[in-house]
Amino acid sequence: MLILHTSDWHLGRTxxxxxxxxxxDAFIDWLxxxxxxxxxxxxxISGDVFDRAVPPVDALARMRRALRSLTAITxxxxxxxxxxxxxxxGLFADMLTPSLHVVTDxxxxxxxxxxxxxxxxxxxxxxxxxxxxxxxxxxxxGESGLPRPLPRSHQAVxxxxxxxxxxxxxxxRQAGDQRPAIAMPHAFITGxxxxxxxxxxxVGGVPSISADLFDxxxxxxxxxxxxxxxAAGHLHRPQSVSGATVPIRYxxxxxxxxxxxxxxxxxxxxxxxxxxxxxxIEAVPIPTLRAIAVLEGTMEELLxxxxxxxxxxYVSVTVTDAARPExxxxxxxxxxxxxxVVTHRPSRAPALAPALSAAASRDPREVTAEFYKAxxxxxxxxxxxxxxxxxxxxxxxxxxx
Numbered sequence: 001m002l003i004l005h006t007s008d009w010h011l012g013r014t015x016x017x018x019x020x021x022x023x024x025d026a027f028i029d030w031l032x033x034x035x036x037x038x039x040x041x042x043x044x045i046s047g048d049v050f051d052r053a054v055p056p057v058d059a060l061a062r063m064r065r066a067l068r069s070l071t072a073i074t075x076x077x078x079x080x081x082x083x084x085x086x087x088x089x090g091l092f093a094d095m096l097t098p099s100l101h102v103v104t105d106x107x108x109x110x111x112x113x114x115x116x117x118x119x120x121x122x123x124x125x126x127x128x129x130x131x132x133x134x135x136x137x138x139x140x141x142g143e144s145g146l147p148r149p150l151p152r153s154h155q156a157v158x159x160x161x162x163x164x165x166x167x168x169x170x171x172x173r174q175a176g177d178q179r180p181a182i183a184m185p186h187a188f189i190t191g192x193x194x195x196x197x198x199x200x201x202x203v204g205g206v207p208s209i210s211a212d213l214f215d216x217x218x219x220x221x222x223x224x225x226x227x228x229x230x231a232a233g234h235l236h237r238p239q240s241v242s243g244a245t246v247p248i249r250y251x252x253x254x255x256x257x258x259x260x261x262x263x264x265x266x267x268x269x270x271x272x273x274x275x276x277x278x279x280x281i282e283a284v285p286i287p288t289l290r291a292i293a294v295l296e297g298t299m300e301e302l303l304x305x306x307x308x309x310x311x312x313x314y315v316s317v318t319v320t321d322a323a324r325p326e327x328x329x330x331x332x333x334x335x336x337x338x339x340x341v342v343t344h345r346p347s348r349a350p351a352l353a354p355a356l357s358a359a360a361s362r363d364p365r366e367v368t369a370e371f372y373k374a375x376x377x378x379x380x381x382x383x384x385x386x387x388x389x390x391x392x393x394x395x396x397x398x399x400x401x
Contacts, residue, residue, distance in 0.1 A: 001117035005269040007046035007233030008253035012059035016340035026289040027254040042116035046233030047081025047186035071099040080104040080124040081186045110164030118180045125186040135160040162218035178276045180228035195260040211243030259316040316341040
């Protein structure tokens with residue numbers, strides 16, 4: 001049987017102001033076709049389906065279309081991530097069709113969902129400050145009889161969540177259920193590589209959890225047959241994480257949301273299962289509607305014989321001429337119409353003349369000319385010099401009134 005792992009759709013997000021709706025639609029269409037063509041038995045979406053707690057209407061419409069199409073042909077299990085509004089996303093969770101499971105309540109952790117021939121354990125994003133009491137399995141203290149709160153860390157609360165999985169899975173294994181088990185956490189696991197587009201989730205200065213937590217399931221003794229795969233969400237770069245015996249993988253976001261992701265091939269992960277294990281893990285590349293690229297060079301280098309694929313991409317351009325070129329941005333965008341970021345950074349940083357440190361005793365017009373030469377990499381031309389002179393004359397006239 002086949003299980004598809006994806007995450008971090010971030011519907012409603014933009015890239016430096018550019019609307020990514022068309023890219024999201026293209027991904028959804030491709031995903032539906034892939035699920036139908038390959039006969040996928042279950043789709044796991046490990047959090048951050050939306051980019052913010054109150055998503056825009058068009059993002060809601062896209063998600064509705066995706067879920068309607070997918071649940072007509074397969075089972076879908078999705079969890080809330082740190083960007084999602086968990087309460088809103090899970091509002092009607094207990095009223096949904098049997099082919100759609102939306103898990104946003106931490107109290108549901110430890111209950112397996114049978115899908116794709118596997119036992120799937122969804123784990124919504126756990127904000128330590130919000131769940132360290134409700135998930136606590138520590139000894140009670142005081143007259144209240146309530147357990148002590150867990151330590152204020154991602155490691156502590158996810159460890160408590162995994163102990164719930166341990167209890168359920170242990171009972172199932174003892175009863176003879178040897179189906180492969182999959183956990184769906186939304187967290188930053190040590191050893192993974194982040195990018196610029198993920199939101200910081202540090203608590204107490206520590207954003208991550210250790211990978212070996214998934215071997216022990218938060219307990220002291222691992223199960224003989226524990227987890228078979230960890231379908232992680234949160235990081236946007238597709239990658240496998242070392243540090244544990246169980247395979248841990250981030251499917252990554254289907255669309256690039258920052259230029260730090262340039263060069264990374266986006267993908268979903270397909271898992272092949274048999275009666276007791278996962279027999280194959282396949283990364284399936286996602287076609288890109290519009291690629292992203294990072295360019296750097298002089299204006300002459302950037303504008304001379306540009307690559308056709310790059311001119312059709314979203315690009316971040318750094319111009320390295322010694323002096324800022326005239327009409328730099330419009331000239332770049334004539335050739336690269338999807339240039340979203342255009343900056344000037346001289347290849348050698350300008351050095352200010354030592355005389356500028358004693359500027360208070362010098363003619364301000366002379367200081368202005370030296371400043372522009374140092375920063376701009378060239379002297380002021382006659383028109384610019386005349387304009388600077390007029391500005392200073394106007395300022396002096398005001399001072400004398």
